[in-house]
Amino acid sequence: MSGVNGASSSDHHGTGFAQVAPPNSTGVKVIIVGAGFAGLGCAVESKRKGHDVLILEKFKELKALGDIISFGNNAGRIFERWGLHDKFWAVSSHVKTLMIHNAKGELLVEQPNPDPLFGAYAYNAHRGELHTMLFEYAQSLGVEIRLGQDVSEYWETETEAGVISNGERVAGDVVVGADGVRSTARTLVLGYEDKPKSSGYAVYRAWFDCAEQGVDKDPLTSFICQGKDLFYGWIGPDVHFLAHSSRDGKKLANVITHKDDADIAESWSFPGKMEDCLKIVEGWDPRCAALLSKAPSLVDWKLVYRDPMPTWISPGARLALIGDAAHPFLPTSQQGASQALEDGVALAVVLQLAGKKNVPTAVRAWEKMRYQRVRRAQLLGESVRDMWHKAKPEDKGQAVALPRPEWLLGHDAEKHAYEVYDSVAKEILEKGYERPTLPVAVPPVGA
Known part of the structure; x- marks a missing residue:
């Protein structure tokens, strides 16, 4: 069998292409805007596939921001392939069981949390720590990262694409917009500026040291600081609260999702007021208010929605x-960062398979390969939120368990891209490019 660009398909994954190619062997220059997880992931895999890679990042310095971030097993197999497992695992939480309760504090499900699952590990750790490790890994591979870059314009011609950054024209074969939910590249793709909408929900979040805040001394909260990592959840009408200890019970992350119809401006993260947060759990299991009140400060994060x-x-x-620039996720999906990583890996593979002369075909095939899967994962996150927020007090067991479908977590984005690229590209070349279609229905939670 021959590939779309004429290459034989005899070795890795039946493609004739090396999984790790010699540096700059493809002649494809990839310009990536944004050095978050999406951009760094795309850069790492692009480097591994033999592309010339440049990242342009607006921040002037790397900052370890945020709290807990989750990467599913589908992302974990990518990190493990890159040799990052030991580093990531050392700073990750190792929760054995998910404990979901109703608002009264009655245990609804005690759900085992197997790791590995579907042949790969999941990683839940401090966002800043994992980001720093990935940033340094990209640099160690020779990825050029320019900080303090103001990308003011995107452009493309039939033969190249590029940006204007800090007034300089930078050209390449493909530009990857990995600059988050407020992406300036979205306007070029859409042809208009789309504004974020209120999702109807907001989150109060906090991340702090248990001992410093007396979590281990309070009889209502000491249960979560037992020298091991624990995960407790409480669900009620239009609310769910997750408390997650890590670093052997030394750190605590609190996340409570609730109804909020505030009008959303372009800035949607604010300092939160503890009294407003505590009102949400009035009359609930007293452990909830006790845990929430331990936080030295809160972030009030409005969950925005954008039409697909x-x-x-x-x-x-x-x-x-790629990533949030293309498809923002709800926190209940636990897949936003994982799908961003899959995006970048799949794009690097198809650019390798297509070659420099066929970049537009590669990009069109990549969208067709990824679009339905990503949308299905987004809808699953909405289904989980609705399942928890509409649960009856007596719902127990699988009715409120966190779904872990194999189609989502068992996926290998790199392997899949190698396997399907030829057929997808062939269809586009024969029938012409068509914009992707949305799934017609929300998948069942467990599907």
Whole structure:
């Protein structure tokens, strides 16, 4: 069998292409805007596939921001392939069981948390720590990262694409917009500026040291500081509260999702008021208010919604949006960062398979390969939220368990891209490019 660009398909994954190619062997120059997880992940895999990679990041210095971030097993197999397991595992929480309760504090399900699952590990750790490790790994591979970059314009022609950054014209074969939910590249792809909408929900979040805040001394909260990592959840009408200890019970992350119809401006993260947060759990299991009140400060994070984009790629197919720039996720999906990583890995593979002369075909095929899967994962996150927020007090067991479907967590984005690229690209070349279609129905939670 021959590949779309004429290459034989005899070795890795039946493609004829090395999983790790010699540096700069493809001649494809990839410009990535944004050095978050999406951008760094795309850069690492692009480097592994033999592309020339440049990242442009607006921040002037690396900052370890945020609290807990979750990478599912589908992302974990990518990190393990990169040799990052030991580093990531050392700073990750190791929760054995998920304990979900109703608002009265009655245990509804005690759900085992197997790791590994579907042949790979999941990683839940401090966002800043994992990001720093991935940033340093990208640099160790020779990825060029320019900080303090103001990307003011995107452009493409039939033969190249690029940006204007700090007034300088930077050209390449493909530009990857990995600059988050407020992406400036979205406007070029859509042809108009889409504004975020209120999802109807907001989150109060906190991350802090248990001993410093007396969590281990209070009889109502000491249960979560037992020298091991624990995960407790409480669900009620239109609310769910997750408390997650890590670092052998030394750190605590609190996340409570609740109804909030505030009008959303372009800035949607604010300092939170503890009295407002505690009102949400009035009359609940007293452990909830006790845990929430231990936080030295709160972030009030408005969950914005954007209509699914009709396409993630520009008219000339030399600009692709990945991660939050293309498809923001709800926290209940626990898949936003994982799907961003899959995006970047799959894009690096198809650019390798297509070669420099066929970049637009690669980008169009990548969108077709990824779009339905990502949307299905987004809808699952909405289903989980609705399942918890609409649960009856007597619902127990699988009715309120966190779903872990194999189609989601058992996926290997790199292997899949190698396997399906030829057929997807062939279909586009024969029938022409069509914008992707949305799934017609929300999948069942367990599907």
